[in-house]
Amino acid sequence: MKTFIVAIPFFDSKMSVSAYRLKSRAGGKLLGMMTEVMSMSDAVSSPGLDLVKTLGVEPLTGGCPLFIDINEYHLLMRVPQTLDITPELLVCVLPNSIKTDDTIIARCKELKELGFKVAVKGFLDGHTKNPLFEHLDYLIVDVRDFEIGEKFIATIKALSSLTTVVLNNIADMDTFNALSGIPKTLYSGRFFSEPITKGVTKIAPIKINALNLINRINQDDFDLGDIADTISQDPSLSISLLRFISTIMPRKIESIRNAVAILGQKEVKRWATTAVSLQLADDKPNEISKLSLIRARFAENLAKSYEMGIFSQSLFMMGLFSLLDVILEMPMEKAANEVALEENVREALVDNAGSHYKVLEFIHAYEHANWDEIAILMVKYNLELEEVTSAYVDALEWYKTLLDAIAEDSAEA
Secondary structure, three states: OOEEEEEEEEEOOOOOEEEEEEEEEEHHHHOOOOOOOOOHHHHHOOHHHHHHHHHOOHHHHOOOOEEEEOOHHHHHOOOHHHOOOOHHHEEEEEEOOOOOOHHHHHHHHHHHHHOOEEEEEOOOOOHHHOOOHHHOOEEEEEHHHOOOOHHHHHHHHHHHOOOEEEEEEEOOHHHHHHHOOOOOEEEEEHHHHOOOOOOOOOOOHHHHHHHHHHHHHOOOOOOHHHHHHHHHOOHHHHHHHHHHHHHHOOOOOOOHHHHHHHHHHHHHHHHHHHHHHHHHOOOOOHHHHHHHHHHHHHHHHHOOOOOOHHHHHHHHHHHHOOOHHHHHOOOHHHHHHOOOOOHHHHHHHHHOOOOOHHHHHHHHHHHOOOHHHHHHHHHHOOOOHHHHHHHHHHHHHHHHHHHHHHHHHHHHO
């Protein structure tokens, strides 16, 4: 697979994920191996559309709608209609520079009649009087282009009465809070995962128990009896453990101690790292859990590309706890003190330095579709395009498998 791809979440005002936007770039073009002259075949082809044909929507969005950029050629050639996906799950995003002649309008009407949604990036020429506007389901507005104030908010409120507005590239929670009261509006940007610089001084009891478990399993030779006692004090962790063990060895389990003894240190540690991360982020947007887990698997998968295979498990841990400050609502240095992290992981998360940080730096650039920075890092660390893409796609598929297993266990409980 010779394409970079990332799915960026769109939130509603309650911080629930409503959709994702696919950002992709052909690897050759990103790394300067293609000319800038676009042939007809280049115009009709699309890395994003090709990937949706291959993967479908589910691994990328978990069943939420997917926003994907298309151009005039894709629209005229009816490319979205060739995708083997449910039309209601695809939002076709057009550039605001598109010519809105009768043919373009007719194609948009055709898409909508089939169940697809239509969006435009930026304001149209002629604004709401443009003939395309009445056929829009979404208008995507980049907040970086405007001063956030009463005038801007009034404009967005007026637009949201006509169509759903997506406010893109929101940098921080202060900006999100200022805009989150607007009806029929979605929000996207770094705001939900920005580092915490100050926070609460107390941690909820349920989180203390989870952190205690992580601290215990990160000891060199932890006692399984102590681990069983810690798990037994938490119904949620106890249920999670029993469900986990039932998926790998269907048998009657007499007690938590029995379950822990059967699994052994290695499997208990593997289960606990994932289970605890989900519990810690239980009162946060679902995207925090998802992002933490995908970062963990992505980092683990990149170990080989960075020639750090012996550190694959600590890279997993680094990704898993890369949002610990957001989860615990305190600066990372203080949050890291709550968890017994090995020094390489702590150095990467707290100091943004060390051997592990170069992997985290790449992941940050990748998940925000910072293609220019990615290109530099690819060359700097001699990374192979297909290995990177496969590492990310595998992380998405691994996360979906994890969710499916959780959902299946919940249905049987």
